[in-house]
Amino acid sequence: MNSIDDLLQPYSELETAIRGLMAKLFSDTCGMCTACCCRADICEEATDSAFLLKLLERQGLKADAMDERFGWLDLHGCSLEYGRPPICYEFFCDELLARLPDEESRVSARVLGKLLDHVGQKALGGWHLVEVMEAEDLAKVDLGGVSRRLEEAMAAYEVIEHYAQSGRLSKADHEILDAIKLDIP
Template identity: 35%
Template sequence: MNTDLKTYIERYTELELDLRKLIGRLSGTLCGECTRCCCDIIHCKEAIKSPFLKLIHRQADRFDDREGFLSATGCTLEQGRPSVCYEYFCDDHFYHQPDDLHAEILKILGALLLHATRNAQGNTALEDIKTEEELDQLDFLRLGKQLEESVLAIGIIRAFCRDGTLPEPALKTLRQIQIEE
């Protein structure tokens, strides 16, 4: 593994852990009371098919053919989850937002990991690259820039959650994050 990839993985992992904490804080009550399971083994399979995600979670040996990484209390992966695991919010999440701005911020929050990894190789996201050898040949200058945009965005969102204000320049920065529709 080259040093650019190693550095990127370390920074990406920090972002993912921050994202998990913030999403947990924002949706913990709603998700904690929910009786539906919004996860599926298909997503777990993505985490073991992706060389990038495997380098992050390092738990492919714990994958179960029937349950994936799922337990009775949810996903057992602390890091290295596919970006869809952060992108998805059920309709209840949006219903309980106080206004359209909060709903937009939630969508942006969910898009941060994909934004950090998009177009790693053409239109292919980093987690969709098929071999570890290909990972060593990527343009980490561009990926690093996207990652830092996501890091900046999570800081802005964290401040917004804390004090409820969002200056126009901060909103403009957030709107640069590409959201998959």
Template identity: 60%
Template sequence: MMLTLENLINEYAALETEIRKIMTHLFSGTCGLCTACCCRADICEEAVESAFLARLLKKQGLGEKDMDDRFGWLDLSGCSLDYGRPPVCYAYYCDELLARLPDDTHRYSAGVLGKLILHIGQQALGNRHLVEIMDPDDLEKINYDRVFQRLEEAQAAFEVIKAYLASGMLNKADREVLAVITTEEP
């Protein structure tokens, strides 16, 4: 596969869509129109301010005009975006969400699931995360080798998490795949 921005956008969107489906399955009963902590319009604004996330919104036919001033992208079932959410939307778990999970292994796997999007964009351009790039011209300057490597790591971890959620089993090799996501570079 060619390491291009368009390929990155397509691969990223596909993975984020799959992550969203699992998150929705796990937590939709809690997250719909919850504005207690994290789901606020000011956080949603990152999706239109970030050059990369704005490209993902455009791919869906969305833009700033489509975001609600009060609730951002939030609706009765949670976030209405298929992809293009700020990474914090996946990485943050309130106590109520964590309490829905049956044990520490489920909480660990959900924690890794929440870090996959964050992992992909780390150090995409120098020390900047992919979503911290505000100038669209800078998207052509990102370290494609690094971002695609991290995308592949996230995809591998996602497959492990899916298998774990289906089987309830997480072996040593699976944990090593997941550890790549939780062990960040300095």
């Protein structure tokens, strides 16, 4: 990858896939929730981050299109196809985790939620990719590191997607997920 713009397509494709799998796995629980953790102040990160703002612009959105009171939320949840802050995928309430059948399912869900965070770690010094606020600083991002973590996240996504269908993880699958699990508190 030669520039940050080269990351936009594969990142947005991964995020879209993650969003779709999470909806498939959790929409019955999240759709019934009346105490949603989604808040407009979290949505602001999408407009503050130079990288996430680029993703919004790919969708034809501008920062001032965000509702001041509700952020990007509508009656069906977040209206963004991609460009959400990673925290939007990382948080799992206790009820959501309790509905999963076993610990392996819970770990897989948490890894799925950490994939975008994993991609952006240490993109510029100690800063996460979404913490880079100035567009000109995006040119200084460690593209090699971000690209490597993006590939790790894509491989882990494929493992989790297969697990969601089959209910089985091989030893090789666990090794792929371990690259991400190390980041889970």
